[in-house]
Amino acid sequence: SSDLTQDRAVSVALGQTVRITCQGHSLKTYYASWYQQKPGQAPVLVIYGKNNRPSGISDRFSGSSSGDTGSLIITGAQAEDEAEYFCSSRDKTADHRVFGGGTKLTVL
Amino acid sequence: QVQLQESGPGLVKPSGTLSLTCAVSGGSVNNSFWWTWVRQPPGEGLEWIGEIYHTGANDYTPSLKTRVTMSVDKAKNQFSLKLDFVTAADTAIYYCAKTTRAGDAFDVWGPGTMVTVSS
Numbered sequence: 001s002s003d004l005t006q007d008r009a010v011s012v013a014l015g016q017t018v019r020i021t022c023q024g025h026s027l028k029t030y031y032a033s034w035y036q037q038k039p040g041q042a043p044v045l046v047i048y049g050k051n052n053r054p055s056g057i058s059d060r061f062s063g064s065s066s067g068d069t070g071s072l073i074i075t076g077a078q079a080e081d082e083a084e085y086f087c088s089s090r091d092k093t094a095d096h097r098v099f100g101g102g103t104k105l106t107v108l
Numbered sequence: 109q110v111q112l113q114e115s116g117p118g119l120v121k122p123s124g125t126l127s128l129t130c131a132v133s134g135g136s137v138n139n140s141f142w143w144t145w146v147r148q149p150p151g152e153g154l155e156w157i158g159e160i161y162h163t164g165a166n167d168y169t170p171s172l173k174t175r176v177t178m179s180v181d182k183a184k185n186q187f188s189l190k191l192d193f194v195t196a197a198d199t200a201i202y203y204c205a206k207t208t209r210a211g212d213a214f215d216v217w218g219p220g221t222m223v224t225v226s227s
Contacts, residue, residue: 049213096168
């Protein structure tokens with residue numbers, strides 16, 4: 001099992017807001033970065049740092065952090081947001097990078 | 109804008125060595141990024157394999173550390189992954205990626221290359 005824990009699956013109604021979480025000891029010190037992966041494609045960075053979006057990423061995506069949990073928030077989810085989302089940060093010793101197990105988001 | 113492209117054999121025999129290269133374009137491997145390898149077994153999640161800096165400094169995931177070697181080729185502007193003594197469990201899509209300058213995220217990824225371990 002990973003040092004970063006994510007729910008395996010989450011669903012959201014079209015146009016509603018959804019929070020995808022990532023829990024781990026290292027998140028008390030480090031921010032999570034978040035990646036969107038659609039079938040057959042490479043992951044794409046959507047959020048990193050305190051709440052930074054790379055160029056070209058929709059402002060529907062935002063990030064937050066509290067204690068040992070980081071969150072990816074999608075406000076007004078669209079059909080094209082249906083994908084798997086992975087968080088990444090440090091392992092529990094903070095010595096190495098690690099990914100969470102991934103959350104499959106379904107937009108209803 | 110940096111772009112990355114993986115290349116290497118798609119089929120490796122058990123107990124053999126998996127060797128992949130990631131060509132860097134639109135930038136230099138001498139830039140201050142960590143050059144990274146990530147893999148994804150079919151139907152599974154992402155696994156960070158390790159990373160290397162242009163100075164040769166590196167970090168590998170503990171579970172693979174005894175079998176992994178990464179290197180940077182400044183003349184060819186590329187970096188490489190070698191994984192020894194492969195088994196079927198090493199069958200995966202292998203991605204190369206780079207970190208941001210602050211090293212806090214993987215902001216550019218290659219398209220990935222599928223490697224199958226089979227006799």
